[in-house]
Amino acid sequence: MKYMDAHVHLKNRNDEVLDVNALLKEMDSAEIEKVFLMPATSKLEDNEMMLEAIKGHEDRFIPFAFMNPYHPDCVERFRRYVCENGVKGLKLHPVIDAYPADRAYMLDPLLTICDEYHLHCIMHCTSDAPNSSPLQAERTARRWPKVTFQLAHMGGCWLADDAIKVCLRNDNIYLDGSTVSLSAVKRAVKACPDKFLMGTDIPFYHFEMEKLKMRLAADDECTLDKIMGGNMQALIEERGWQI
Numbered sequence: 001m002k003y004m005d006a007h008v009h010l011k012n013r014n015d016e017v018l019d020v021n022a023l024l025k026e027m028d029s030a031e032i033e034k035v036f037l038m039p040a041t042s043k044l045e046d047n048e049m050m051l052e053a054i055k056g057h058e059d060r061f062i063p064f065a066f067m068n069p070y071h072p073d074c075v076e077r078f079r080r081y082v083c084e085n086g087v088k089g090l091k092l093h094p095v096i097d098a099y100p101a102d103r104a105y106m107l108d109p110l111l112t113i114c115d116e117y118h119l120h121c122i123m124h125c126t127s128d129a130p131n132s133s134p135l136q137a138e139r140t141a142r143r144w145p146k147v148t149f150q151l152a153h154m155g156g157c158w159l160a161d162d163a164i165k166v167c168l169r170n171d172n173i174y175l176d177g178s179t180v181s182l183s184a185v186k187r188a189v190k191a192c193p194d195k196f197l198m199g200t201d202i203p204f205y206h207f208e209m210e211k212l213k214m215r216l217a218a219d220d221e222c223t224l225d226k227i228m229g230g231n232m233q234a235l236i237e238e239r240g241w242q243i
C-alpha cells in the first residue's frame with residue numbers, strides 16, 4: 001500500500017452497494033492505504049452510521065464528521081464525536097447546508113473545537129454558488145491559524161486560481177483536486193506541491209481515475225509521491241494524530 005486519498009464519502013454508488021467492506025476492496029486493489037472518510041450529508045444518521053461502520057478499521061479510515069452549523073445540537077455532538085469516536089476533523093458544506101463560508105458566528109463554535117483538539121477542516125469550495133468561494137474560505141481560515149483547512153474541489157470550475165492564491169499565502173490552507181479539471185490541477189500542483197492532496201470524491205469517481213490525473217499532473221516522481229500520499233502523511237504528523 002502506498003497511496004492516500006483525502007476525500008472519500010461512505011455512500012452507495014447508484015445501485016451498487018459501497019459499504020465499508022466494498023470500499024476496502026476498492027482501496028486494496030488501488031493500493032490506497034488510508035483515506036479521509038466522511039458521510040455524504042450532515043444528517044445525524046449518516047454520521048452515526050459511518051462511525052459505527054468503520055469500527056475496527058481505524059488504521060484505514062480517518063473519520064470526519066459532516067456538521068451543519070444550523071443544527072441546534074451540532075456543537076455538543078461534534079465534541080462527542082471527537083472525544084468518544086476518534087473523529088479527526090470537520091466537514092463543512094456551505095452550498096448543501098446553505099450558509100456563507102465566512103459566517104463567523106455560525107462556524108466559530110465548531111472551529112473552536114477544531115482549534116482545541118488540533119483538527120483539520122475539509123470545506124467544500126466551488127464556484128457554483130455565491131457562498132463557497134476560496135476568498136470566503138480564506139477569511140475563515142485566517143481567523144483560525146492553528147486549524148488546517150482543505151479547500152475541497154479547490155474553487156471548482158471557475159475559481160481554481162483564487163484557490164491557488166489563498167493556498168500560497170496561508171500556511172494553514174491545503175487544496176484537494178477532486179472533480180477539478182486536469183489543467184487546474186496541474187497549475188495547483190506546480191504552485192503548491194507541498195499542500196496539494198489527492199482526493200477522489202468516492203462514490204462519484206474512482207480511485208484509478210484520480211491516480212491517472214495525478215500522474216498526468218505531476219512533472220516528476222518526487223512531486224507525484226507528495227500529492228498521492230506524502231503530503232497527507234505529513235499533515236497527519238503535523239496535526240500530531242496517532243494513526
Ligand SMILES: [Zn+2]
Nearest residue numbers: 007009152201
Ligand atoms: Zn465530496
